[in-house]
Amino acid sequence: xxIDPNGPGDTPEVQQMVVIHKALRRQFALMPDQVLxxxxxxxxxxxxxxxxxxxxxxxxxxxxxSEDEVLWPLLVRRTPLERDLIQEMETQHGAVxxxxxxxxxxxxxxxxRADRATAVEIAAELTALTDHLVAHLDAEEAKIFPLVLEHxxxxxxxxxxxxxxxxxPSSPRIGMVTIGVVLDxxxxxxxxxxxxxxxxxxxxxxxxxxxxxxxRYSAKLTxxx
Ligand SMILES: [Fe+2]
Numbered sequence: 660x661x662i663d664p665n666g667p668g669d670t671p672e673v674q675q676m677v678v679i680h681k682a683l684r685r686q687f688a689l690m691p692d693q694v695l696x697x698x699x700x701x702x703x704x705x706x707x708x709x710x711x712x713x714x715x716x717x718x719x720x721x722x723x724x725s726e727d728e729v730l731w732p733l734l735v736r737r738t739p740l741e742r743d744l745i746q747e748m749e750t751q752h753g754a755v756x757x758x759x760x761x762x763x764x765x766x767x768x769x770x771x772r773a774d775r776a777t778a779v780e781i782a783a784e785l786t787a788l789t790d791h792l793v794a795h796l797d798a799e800e801a802k803i804f805p806l807v808l809e810h811x812x813x814x815x816x817x818x819x820x821x822x823x824x825x826x827x828p829s830s831p832r833i834g835m836v837t838i839g840v841v842l843d844x845x846x847x848x849x850x851x852x853x854x855x856x857x858x859x860x861x862x863x864x865x866x867x868x869x870x871x872x873x874x875r876y877s878a879k880l881t882x883x884x
Contacts, residue, residue, distance in 0.1 A: 662852040671816030673804040678853055679722055679823065680796045681844040686715045687789040691782040693880065697773060705773035709766045711880055712785070714833050716759050716766075718840070719792070723752045725822035733819070734803070737810040744802055751795035758788030831864060832872075838865055839873030 661672050690712055697704045731745050762784050769777040807816060827837065838861065842850045857865065 660852055660855045662848050671807050671811050671813055673807055675820050678841060678845050678849045682841040683719055684793060684796065685844040686840050687792055691785045694778050694782045697778060699775040700773050702773040706770050707879060709770035712766050714836050716762060717828060717833060718837050720759055721826035722823050723755060724826045727752060729822045730819045733811060733815055734806055738806055741806060748799060754791040755788060755795060758784060758791060834861060835869035835872055836876060838869060839877060
């Protein structure tokens with residue numbers, strides 16, 4: 660299934676990756692305020708928000724890792740003259756990875772202590788990481804997608820899109836949260852495509868438990884303070 664059934668079936672549908680980018684853009688824009696809204700010493704709420712931040716860092720890492728593993732090598736082979744552009748993408752991934760590396764221990768410490776100073780530090784790091792991320796996603800959509808359209812087959816593109824979920828940890832809970840954040844940011848046609856492409860087991864889990872779990876999870880997360 661494709662998002663746009665009327666689109667050219669013999670060309671990669673790059674909008675499929677935009678669906679993931681939209682979820683990342685939305686969640687990373689929300690997180691600094693979610694962290695700052697936790698009252699000093701509220702360990703229950705800090706644990707919840709920290710847990711969400713960790714799941715989104717894993718989601719981001721998995722997405723980038725799938726590009727590092729599958730997309731860049733394919734493009735380097737097909738378009739050797741674009742090596743500098745691929746290098747630019749790798750450098751941008753490196754900046755995002757550095758942010759993830761800084762944030763991981765800070766989030767772990769804050770989940771325990773819920774102290775204000777660490778919350779402020781995390782919010783600043785998340786904001787810096789989000790700036791790098793948004794610049795990278797913009798550049799990828801503007802400069803890499805045209806190369807994908809020109810040089811990759813539909814099957815090759817699908818191998819890129821399918822690699823992301825493979826890079827995620829095998830935690831049913833994180834799986835359900837990831838499905839939820841993607842569907843939250845997607846248009847109806849994008850949501851229908853994403854849901855249709857889920858493995859059969861994940862579809863059943865989402866229908867039976869995931870959807871209601873994510874609704875409660877998301878409501879708790881957006882309740883200020
Ligand atoms: Fe991407």
